[in-house]
Amino acid sequence: MAASVDPDRTEWDVIVLGGAAAGENAAQYATQFSGLSAVLVEAALLGGECSYWACMPSKGLLRPVELRDAALHLPGTAKLAEAPLDVGEVLARRDAIVHDLDDTSQIDWALGAGIDVVRGYGRLTGERTITVTGRDGATRDLTARHAVVIDTGSSAAIPDTPGLRDALPWTSHDVTNLHEVPRRVVIIGGGVVACEAATWLRGLGVAELSVVYRGERLLPRQEPFAGELVADKLRADGVRLYANGDVASVERPDARDTGVGLPHGGEVRVTLGDGTVLVADELVVATGRTPNTGDIGLDAVGLSAGGYLGVDDRQQVTGVDGQWLYAIGDVCGKALLTHMGKYQARIVGEVIAARAEGREPDDGLSTATGHAATPQVTFTNPEVGSAGLTERQARDAGIDVETVEYDMAALAGTYVQREDYAGRAKLVLDRAKDTIVGATFVGPGIAELVHSATVAIVGKVPLSALWHAVPSYPTVSETWLRLHETLNAARRSAGA
Numbered sequence: 338m339a340a341s342v343d344p345d346r347t348e349w350d351v352i353v354l355g356g357a358a359a360g361e362n363a364a365q366y367a368t369q370f371s372g373l374s375a376v377l378v379e380a381a382l383l384g385g386e387c388s389y390w391a392c393m394p395s396k397g398l399l400r401p402v403e404l405r406d407a408a409l410h411l412p413g414t415a416k417l418a419e420a421p422l423d424v425g426e427v428l429a430r431r432d433a434i435v436h437d438l439d440d441t442s443q444i445d446w447a448l449g450a451g452i453d454v455v456r457g458y459g460r461l462t463g464e465r466t467i468t469v470t471g472r473d474g475a476t477r478d479l480t481a482r483h484a485v486v487i488d489t490g491s492s493a494a495i496p497d498t499p500g501l502r503d504a505l506p507w508t509s510h511d512v513t514n515l516h517e518v519p520r521r522v523v524i525i526g527g528g529v530v531a532c533e534a535a536t537w538l539r540g541l542g543v544a545e546l547s548v549v550y551r552g553e554r555l556l557p558r559q560e561p562f563a564g565e566l567v568a569d570k571l572r573a574d575g576v577r578l579y580a581n582g583d584v585a586s587v588e589r590p591d592a593r594d595t596g597v598g599l600p601h602g603g604e605v606r607v608t609l610g611d612g613t614v615l616v617a618d619e620l621v622v623a624t625g626r627t628p629n630t631g632d633i634g635l636d637a638v639g640l641s642a643g644g645y646l647g648v649d650d651r652q653q654v655t656g657v658d659g660q661w662l663y664a665i666g667d668v669c670g671k672a673l674l675t676h677m678g679k680y681q682a683r684i685v686g687e688v689i690a691a692r693a694e695g696r697e698p699d700d701g702l703s704t705a706t707g708h709a710a711t712p713q714v715t716f717t718n719p720e721v722g723s724a725g726l727t728e729r730q731a732r733d734a735g736i737d738v739e740t741v742e743y744d745m746a747a748l749a750g751t752y753v754q755r756e757d758y759a760g761r762a763k764l765v766l767d768r769a770k771d772t773i774v775g776a777t778f779v780g781p782g783i784a785e786l787v788h789s790a791t792v793a794i795v796g797k798v799p800l801s802a803l804w805h806a807v808p809s810y811p812t813v814s815e816t817w818l819r820l821h822e823t824l825n826a827a828r829r830s831a832g833a
């Protein structure tokens with residue numbers, strides 16, 4: 338189908354509400370071999386959070402910080418790295434990475450792929466129908482012949498702490514698109530966003546940085562040692578960590594909306610539950626996400642607004658008859674990660690194409706297998722990479738668990754990287770099947786190691802077969818060999 342942006346067109350085979358990367362993939366997979374037509378309805382920038390406000394700018398800010406830290410800890414480059422980062426250049430590269438918040442290249446991609454784009458805010462109005470409101474307030478009614486896919490994503494959640502909203506704190510949008518580096522910053526939250534943001538803010542020169550979070554540990558969804566190793570490094574870099582830190586109130590007398598990434602007013606005072614007062618020039622809220630389902634017309638199709646959308650393994654929304662409504666990405670709450678949203682999109686696109694032809698999709702068109710191995714890399718220093726289940730999750734799932742851990746600092750492959758390498762690996766095994774159900778690696782430069790674990794988990798490769806997968810010397814992948822040897826030794830001594 339030729340691309341068109343015909344302003345009078347009202348009907349397509351597939352409507353995707355929300356044009357993030359996942360939505361783009363769903364439209365592509367639904368149309369590419371089927372002859373179906375699709376339109377993306379996008380209220381802001383085509384490409385969504387990841388391209389402009391999340392994954393891409395954050396990784397662009399983290400890379401120079403990581404590189405300088407690695408150089409500082411290697412004889413021969415340490416002196417070269419003593420100079421602080423060139424903040425102007427780092428921010429300019431970040432701006433290039435987010436295309437100066439211009440989505441022309443993504444629009445060109447969509448139209449080139451034969452996918453239409455309608456700009457505006459869409460709401461369901463009934464079965465397979467959406468009303469889009471443009472920036473000028475004009476409305477347009479769209480109908481889908483076969484399917485509607487919801488990809489409206491999520492937004493930063495702001496807790497109901499007294500004074501917090503009125504203080505106009507930075508969210509992930511501001512901290513990834515910062516234009517000034519404040520001298521003193523308080524971050525509320527201890528998850529992925531907080532830990533990554535603390536890493537780049539300190540690296541870019543924030544002089545006083547405090548992180549206040551609920552619970553004992555950073556990165557609470559990971560194996561406990563992950564948060565501990567990240568905390569050790571943040572502390573060593575001068576970041577103050579407030580575990581079990583409840584924020585009682587926030588005061589900022591002259592909060593002002595100065596624009597994205599600029600300080601939103603003057604000094605801010607953050608009072609913790611134990612009476613500690615932290616004074617800063619900016620406050621960052623990183624306490625989780627809220628699905629964007631509050632105002633997308635869910636009541637028109639019999640669903641409640643505000644929560645995550647329940648879906649089955651074909652990403653079809655549960656509680657709606659007729660096999661026409663699907664949801665992908667953050668909005669379905671399965672895994673708030675770009676690559677998992679795009680995986681769901683690939684499956685959903687093919688499911689829609691099959692059903693449009695009148696056939697039920699084959700069993701392989703299910704997101705169950707991929708989700709059982711969900712990989713994630715947190716780009717802190719050290720990096721935290723994981724796939725599948727933690728030990729806790731595996732035990733809760735009733736699996737007969739066996740675990741093995743290894744200190745990655747003992748590898749030749751990590752010693753050549755830096756003298757002070759600190760890292761740890763852990764495998765979670767299903768004892769009965771002798772297969773891996775979870776893996777965690779923590780250390781500088783482990784990001785690319787994660788996919789080997791994902792392959793082992795998805796392929797259900799027995800350990801006896803993995804033993805013959807020989808890692809190159811001297812690489813970080815030799816972690817696999819040492820984990821095998823450690824496990825064999827433990828099994829032998831248990832047997833003896």
Ligand SMILES: Cc1cc2nc3c(=O)[nH]c(=O)nc-3n(C[C@H](O)[C@H](O)[C@H](O)COP(=O)(O)OP(=O)(O)OC[C@H]3O[C@@H](n4cnc5c(N)ncnc54)[C@H](O)[C@@H]3O)c2cc1C
Nearest residue numbers: 355357380385386391392459489490491666667673674675
């Ligand atoms: C700081 C940060 C860093 C991150 N880093 C990573 C990372 O490194 N790797 C990773 O895998 N994940 C990362 N994530 C998570 C990742 O950004 C999200 O999982 C991903 O963006 C979710 O994509 P999505 O498809 O759900 O939609 P979103 O990216 O949330 O986009 C939804 C789109 O829908 C549009 N929209 C919403 N409602 C409507 C409507 N009613 N009508 C029309 N359009 C609408 C919005 O304008 C938006 O463009 C990060 C998140 C944050 C906050």
Ligand SMILES: NC(=O)c1ccc[n+]([C@@H]2O[C@H](COP(=O)([O-])OP(=O)(O)OC[C@H]3O[C@@H](n4cnc5c(N)ncnc54)[C@H](O)[C@@H]3O)[C@@H](O)[C@H]2O)c1
Nearest residue numbers: 496526527528529530531550551623624625673714715716
């Ligand atoms: N590299 C990546 O893959 C990457 C990077 C960033 C974000 N993400 C995704 O984005 C999602 C959102 O990340 P996030 O860090 O915002 O959320 P999160 O749910 O991962 O972490 C929230 C943190 O805030 C703490 N918290 C919650 N309420 C609090 C309060 N009132 N006071 C103090 N602490 C409080 C929690 O204890 C937790 O530590 C994650 O699920 C993650 O998958 C991924």
